[in-house]
Amino acid sequence: MGPIETSCSQAPLAADPLTLGEIVENGLCIGCGLCRSMAGRDVEMVMTPEGRERPMALRALDKPTLARINAVCPGTRIAGPPPAQMNDATLTDTVWGPVERLVLGRAADPMVRFVGSGGGTQTALGQFLLSSGRVKFVLHVAASQSMPMRTERQLSFDAASVLEGAGSRYGPAATLVDFNDVLDRGEPFALIAKPCDITAVRNLARLDPRVDERMRYALAFVCGGASDLTKSEQVLHRFGLREDELSLFRYRGHGNPGLNRIETEDGRAFEISYRQLWEDEDKWMIQPRCKICPDAIGHVADIAVSDAWLNGGPAVEDEPLNGIIVRTKRGLELFDAAVEAGALEIKRESNIAEISELQSHQVRKRRAVWARLTGMAIAGKPVPSVTGLALRDCAAQNSPAENLAEGRGARDRARRGRLGEPPAMPR
Numbered sequence: 001m002g003p004i005e006t007s008c009s010q011a012p013l014a015a016d017p018l019t020l021g022e023i024v025e026n027g028l029c030i031g032c033g034l035c036r037s038m039a040g041r042d043v044e045m046v047m048t049p050e051g052r053e054r055p056m057a058l059r060a061l062d063k064p065t066l067a068r069i070n071a072v073c074p075g076t077r078i079a080g081p082p083p084a085q086m087n088d089a090t091l092t093d094t095v096w097g098p099v100e101r102l103v104l105g106r107a108a109d110p111m112v113r114f115v116g117s118g119g120g121t122q123t124a125l126g127q128f129l130l131s132s133g134r135v136k137f138v139l140h141v142a143a144s145q146s147m148p149m150r151t152e153r154q155l156s157f158d159a160a161s162v163l164e165g166a167g168s169r170y171g172p173a174a175t176l177v178d179f180n181d182v183l184d185r186g187e188p189f190a191l192i193a194k195p196c197d198i199t200a201v202r203n204l205a206r207l208d209p210r211v212d213e214r215m216r217y218a219l220a221f222v223c224g225g226a227s228d229l230t231k232s233e234q235v236l237h238r239f240g241l242r243e244d245e246l247s248l249f250r251y252r253g254h255g256n257p258g259l260n261r262i263e264t265e266d267g268r269a270f271e272i273s274y275r276q277l278w279e280d281e282d283k284w285m286i287q288p289r290c291k292i293c294p295d296a297i298g299h300v301a302d303i304a305v306s307d308a309w310l311n312g313g314p315a316v317e318d319e320p321l322n323g324i325i326v327r328t329k330r331g332l333e334l335f336d337a338a339v340e341a342g343a344l345e346i347k348r349e350s351n352i353a354e355i356s357e358l359q360s361h362q363v364r365k366r367r368a369v370w371a372r373l374t375g376m377a378i379a380g381k382p383v384p385s386v387t388g389l390a391l392r393d394c395a396a397q398n399s400p401a402e403n404l405a406e407g408r409g410a411r412d413r414a415r416r417g418r419l420g421e422p423p424a425m426p427r
């Protein structure tokens with residue numbers, strides 16, 4: 001593996017790539033599915049006993065295939081925006097990266113902002129991308145029709161289908177599981193996804209020119225981490241339910257944040273609040289890769305959308321609202337056009353100080369990741385190659401004692417195997 005951080009975004013294919021097993025067992029995989037899409041039938045995505053979607057190689061992959069996978073996998077390679085974008089940005093912040101505009105806003109359509117996770121901004125943008133003819137379809141995710149607690153990748157060709165995918169899906173989501181087929185369609189599209197999904201696709205763009213040709217926009221949400229499916233299963237246990245009884249499993253949305261609502265085929269309904277869902281941090285079951293995530297705030301997206309709650313938590317039910325971080329010129333053109341067309345509504349301008357207060361956990365994480373990765377490397381574990389994300393500069397905002405504590409903690413956890421995972425196998 002490469003150094004923990006350099007400023008160069010072009011890296012050669014690794015001479016000694018990690019196997020899929022090594023990526024998974026070292027806690028670097030987030031289950032995006034891109035390796036499955038690249039390796040075809042040789043790799044299968046499985047739901048593990050821990051409740052994570054993971055790739056399993058059905059036969060040994062050759063070195064060139066592994067080298068290509070290591071070059072795109074968001075567990076082995078994480079690059080920030082291209083230097084030109086950083087230099088040209090209206091504003092560049094050490095923690096928050098490039099910013100063209102920062103506002104609080106939401107979908108203008110009351111239905112979209114009600115159904116959406118926060119203020120429905122991403123859904124409104126997805127719908128506007130289609131109605132304005134900028135793209136032919138949107139790649140995102142939605143609840144599985146047959147197993148509604150699970151999440152599947154979705155291609156939306158119309159506004160109703162984009163709305164179907166609205167809401168946050170906290171469990172595993174292999175957004176890129178057939179990304180190669182998506183590219184093969186030969187049509188312009190937009191991706192709405194987690195920052196790590198966008199990292200993966202930006203990595204692929206360095207190997208496959210079709211990505212930049214066809215993926216016209218990438219919209220991220222600011223991400224606190226993806227939980228295991230076992231987190232969702234805990235909610236079922238609370239009500240004595242089985243997964244095969246369900247007709248609906250909505251994590252949030254239908255309000256901001258809205259309730260975690262479960263419905264069964266025989267007409268029963270169960271609800272818990274967002275606060276109840278996340279009240280006990282020991283039971284968040286956030287995947288290992290998220291704990292060392294260098295970019296959970298979508299540096300590499302055209303627009304990143306967040307919640308707008310102080311310190312990351314809702315009061316009770318809040319007005320529909322999002323933080324909207326426009327990051328690229330392309331994103332700015334889209335944002336302005338969406339406001340002009342009446343798809344988005346601006347509440348007011350925001351700024352770095354405010355978003356840092358709203359997302360204080362993200363600021364803490366950005367400052368901690370360099371030390372965490374260093375601690376893992378000292379423990380002899382592979383770490384991702386991270387470029388262009390100012391991790392060292394973020395760490396410099398911590399005191400040496402804080403960095404030492406983060407680094408030692410990660411080193412010790414890594415030595416005890418606490419940052420790794422069991423080998424991928426189906427349940």
Ligand SMILES: Cc1cc2nc3c(=O)[nH]c(=O)nc-3n(C[C@H](O)[C@H](O)[C@H](O)COP(=O)(O)OP(=O)(O)OC[C@H]3O[C@@H](n4cnc5c(N)ncnc54)[C@H](O)[C@@H]3O)c2cc1C
Nearest residue numbers: 116117118119120121122123140141167169223224306307
């Ligand atoms: C796992 C997770 C962690 C999050 N952590 C934070 C956080 O720490 N801070 C914060 O401010 N916001 C966080 N959010 C984002 C927040 O919940 C909202 O999704 C975001 O503010 C966008 O709101 P919206 O109303 O515009 O979304 P919507 O209009 O409802 O659109 C959401 C879009 O995201 C897509 N999507 C949902 N879940 C996934 C998934 N798992 N993988 C890929 N795509 C998905 C949907 O398909 C949909 O297109 C998180 C979301 C998720 C799913």
Ligand code: SF4
Nearest residue numbers: 029030032033035073
């Ligand atoms: S993060 Fe994505 S590309 Fe990397 S191993 Fe996991 S599923 Fe494959």
Ligand code: SF4
Nearest residue numbers: 196223225226290293
């Ligand atoms: S925290 Fe990072 S790795 Fe985890 S799901 Fe979010 S963007 Fe992906």
